[in-house]
Amino acid sequence: MTRITTGIDQAPALETSLEMPYTLTTGKAVSVFIEQLGHGVIVGSHCDNCDRTVVPAQDYCARCGGDQGATVAVEPTGVVTAITRTADGAVGLIRLDGVDADLLHVIDESAGEVAVGDRVEATFAPEPVGTILTLAGFAPSTSAVSTTAPKEIDEVADEDLAKQIIYSLSLPYRHAYGPNYGRLFDELGSRGGILGSRCPHCQNVLVPPRAYCEICYVKTEQFVEVKDTGRLQAFSVIHMEFIGQTRKPPYVYAEIVLDGASTRLIHNVAGIDMARATEVLDIGTPVRAVWKAESERNGTLDDIDYFEPIPE
């Protein structure tokens, strides 16, 4: 999922992605709208206060903020009020017959170009897909303007409504390392050196290196190499399992002050009997890095497999 890329004309970068799974709770209006699409029916809401019908159905009126009144079935025909074409197809605003607001949806131009003012009618997916896309889009139509008024629908049985939609987002990134992290990872990858930067004001050595000392807010300007040995500042034995975990519990998550550094590095402590971790380890326990085999290193802090206590 995460890798380092570089190229002739590109600075080295970290390629990574955020995978975001969601269970979206629909609420009444959305669930009824989606359920009814499965029957080929488009439903909207009528706000009694504004005397206005909007589609798709809403729980609250966007104008007055009041509860929407009746859920109504509307005609599947209407007129295009706006359209835009992209490489992925056309999207438009459609004013369905008898409705007082536009509906944003896909315009199907497979049978010919559609323009503002053209009549269109709904097309449906062969099978319900559980989202607004059960309504596939709107295609050109020769239909006359329908004068059928939106009609209140019967209450949909609660067990027929999907309360949640399983949904996920995948967001890819290509993060620049920048001069400080870039140098840190270069030194790590090429020779197992750990770099920090020294603040000329407070003289603290900051690991990882950074452009400005956070406390003094002055430029650091000098890289300093620190040792791969240090002392535990804090640690916790992790027994809990969670998404995104890179080690199998139990393991020790620790803050380590490397020799020569003023800041704490977060890493793992292993090479011990985990059942006795809290007896073996203490605040101040000296530790040293255990590096992975050179063939397994990729120039990240993961090149250090873990830290282990230095025998007294």
Next chain:
Amino acid sequence: MSTSTERVAVVSSALSQLKPAWDTVQHIDLISETVNQALLASGFDIHDVDVVIDCGSDVLDGRSISNCGFLGQMGAHHKEESRVEEDGLFGAMYAVNKILGGGAKVALVIAYSKPSESIVENYYRTIADPFYQRPVGLNKAVAAGLLANQYLTGTDATEEELAEIAARAWTRAAANSKVSDARAYTAREILDSPVVASPLNQLSLSRPVDGAVAIVLTSETIARKLGSTPVWVTGMGSAMESQFLSEREPGRLEACEVAAGMAKRFAGGKEATSYGFAEVSATSAADEAMVVEALGLAARGKAASAYDGDVDINPSGGAIPADPIMATGLVRMHEAANRLSGRVEGSSATSALVHASGGIGMQTHSVFSLEV
């Protein structure tokens, strides 16, 4: 503000180079360098700063609550720090209120983004509601295309006029040393560039760029003690549209009109047409036209004529050639303050309107009145 005895001024600002891709630095490198420049220009030390307000997008940054990771390099260590997940001009609004309320005397406002690190349309897709608008393909280009189509359908404005607006923006950006890789285009070249979301082309939709901007605001008492020319905030306002495009009035930006009206009231009723210049944000040439109209610089559908008027519109080139999402509006404030305080040669204007927008189809709007 007219209701307060104490006023607030922009006393210094700094802007990074606006580049299609700042691939040699991290966000924090870009931010810290820009903040340092703004502080140097102000004469303040970071320890003089009472509050840091930062504006960026977690989705663009690729991490949640990204300010937590960035705050040290923003100069916010052990300070009151607040994140506004909106354009930086909304952050400036927060800062002004903070100072007027007596909670701070010196405020640092930061806005930044590196859209080059991700797929920009993913950011816009995540803004769209996941039930009704996202599945049918709503994103920045589609929203801007629909708004442009509505504008052209509902007014006498023409595609050629929109191309002229874009051409002028690019030509001015080409003369702006802070905007990288910008060149002058003719209206013909704009119209001939690839269609992205009809009627908008690659060159009439705003170009996302990486960049950071930092602005220092202070109370009147402090501003008067500094050597630089204070740029007074004489009015501000903000408003938002419905998230549903279908609930908005076609062909105009009502929320922008409301924000402009609010700023005008605070500014003692000063007419838009009496300002020296305007720095406005837009995600497309049609959006810029609608902003110009919403601010009161032109009648509906007549934005093109405003570019020949007394109020210079976007002397910097505006947002079409350089749109550092989340920072675009605060960049406008930087450009305006630079000109008003005499830091730009040949600029003698004494007042400016500044505008920011955010969201899909320019859902949010903020307007500032600045005077010297």
